[in-house]
Amino acid sequence: MSVFPGESDNLTDGPRRSYQVRPDELEDAVRETLSHQVALARPLGVDPAGQAIRRANRIRRRRTAAGVAVAAVVTVLLSAGMARLGAETGRDGTPIVVIGDPDPSSRPIPTASVPGTDPAPGPSAGLLGSETLVSADGRRLVLHDVGPAERAQLLPGGNGWLVVGTPTAAGRSLWTVQGDGLVQVLLAGAGPIVLAADSGQVAWRDGSDLLVAGVVGNQLIGAARTPVPAGAVPVRFVGDSVLVRPDPAEAGHTLWRPGVGQLTEAVDQESLNFYGRLPDGRLVGQISTVAPGRSCLALLDPTRQLNPVQTGCGPDLSQDGVGAVSADGRWLLVNGRVGEATRALLVDLRRLGPNTSAVPAGPPMTGAIVWSDESHASYLDGSGALVRVDVGQARAGTPASPAAVPGVSAGDQPVLVADF
Incomplete structure (x- = not known):
């Protein structure tokens, strides 16, 4: 019962709430709920755009790190003694430092193989052919996509080969073939090419100039050049100098030390x-x-x-x-x-x-x-x-x-x- 007349307690029936909803009110409520759900960003199970961005960032970081590492090696070598290769030799222009793309994922990978395991040639093998190396004890190694070759030497460190191509109408080529079979062209359209005994340097004729560069990994770095006579050819390395024959039709040679001066006449x-x-x-x-x-x-x-x-x-x-x-x-x-x-x-x-x-x-x-x-x-x-x-x-x-x-x-x- 209620103490005061006209008031009801929790035991008495009070005024009843109306549950009548007009159709337009219900529609408004549904619209508002859906709008909140659309505004809420939910994570996707698969995010192709995000994956592409993250992959691009990884590649960019890897290339930056590799480029910095190679640049550091170049800097150390130049400061430790190869600076003489990059010094001016009377020609206009700056020393050449070649730092290539350190990410080989987009390049085809030809192969090197031993007898009995020769893989099927790739698409470019028909154009370049193969080259067979023979060791002094008669063993055979087939290099695909590098032929025809004139000579080959182990790369510094022994993980692959420096391969000099035979002369063609377009000139000679210099290749590296890594231990995993990856082939890369270092020079194309060059004149005569000579390699140091340890494969650490290469000299070649290019137009009216003679050039020398160091071999670091799969790159040529610290190039130095000097003008040479029309018929001059590099013959061999003698220490840090290059033995040059100014005229193959005549007797006589001279020595050129890169970075010290220009080529002199036959000594x-x-x-x-x-x-x-x-x-x-x-x-x-x-x-x-x-x-x-x-x-x-x-x-x-x-x-x-x-x-x-x-x-x-x-x-x-x-x-x-x-x-x-x-x-x-x-x-x-x-x-x-x-x-x-x-x-x-x-x-x-x-x-x-x-x-x-x-x-x-x-x-x-x-x-x-x-x-x-x-x-x-x-x-x-x-x-x-x-x-x-x-x-x-x-x-x-x-x-x-x-x-x-x-x-x-x-x-x-x-x-x-x-x-x-």
């Missing part, structure tokens, strides 16, 4: 070809004589303007320039003639003098010559067969005989390398 007028370097730094070469068509062997001093310090004029030497010196400096393999036949000759450089003699060592040589040790050497003959020379047997009157390389077709000319 000697006798040298024809060079075969290697002795442990004491002297060069083993071929020099012309007053007798027409005759030449002599000589030891030349690069610190004294290539002055011959010792000569030996016995063997009848070829002028094709093919030859190599053993690592200990004792033996020279060089092409020459025995009677009317062209042969590979073995010369004892310790007996270089008025009575220098040579013994036949095998058929004529082509391409590179690899000395495995002080008494064993290998080379390829004109047919692509492998010839292994034993110094002891050659001196005993038993020249080496060619042997076909398993897996190499007749008529193919593989490239001999020291090892893989």
Whole structure:
């Protein structure tokens, strides 16, 4: 009951609330609810745009980091001694530093393989073909998409190859082939190319200039250049200098040290070809004589303007320039003639003098010559067969005989390398 008349408590029925809703009010309520739901941003299960942005950011960060790392290596090398490569040599322009795209994900990956595991050639293999490398012990390695090649050397660190292409109407090319098979072109349309023995530097002719650059990873860095005569060609590296023949039709060479100055005229007028370097730094070469068509062997001093310090004029030497010196400096393999036949000759450089003699060592040589040790050497003959020379047997009157390389077709000319 209520204490006061006219008031009701919770036990009495009070005024009843109306539940009558007009249609227009209900429609307004539904519209408001839906509008709130649309305004609320809900995460998507799959966000293609976000994924693309995040992937692009990762690639950008990776490229930036790789570029900075390569730039740091370049800076260290330049400051540690390669600055001389980048110094001006009388030509307008700044030193060339090439830092390529460090992200190879968008490039096709050709392959290198050993016998029995050759993969199917890729789309570009039909254009470039393949190149076969042969080691001194007769093993075979096929490089796809790099042929045809003239010579190859291990990259610094041994994880891949520097490959010099054969001359074409468009010039020569220089390739790197990494251990995982990735192929990259470093030079294209170049003139003659020479590589340092450790593959750390490369020199090449480009138009009217001679250039030298360092090899770091898959890049050429710190390029230096000098103007050269029309016919001048690089021959080989001698330490940090490049041996240059100003005119292949004439005897004489000069040395150019990148970053120190421009190329000078020939400092000697006798040298024809060079075969290697002795442990004491002297060069083993071929020099012309007053007798027409005759030449002599000589030891030349690069610190004294290539002055011959010792000569030996016995063997009848070829002028094709093919030859190599053993690592200990004792033996020279060089092409020459025995009677009317062209042969590979073995010369004892310790007996270089008025009575220098040579013994036949095998058929004529082509391409590179690899000395495995002080008494064993290998080379390829004109047919692509492998010839292994034993110094002891050659001196005993038993020249080496060619042997076909398993897996190499007749008529193919593989490239001999020291090892893989």
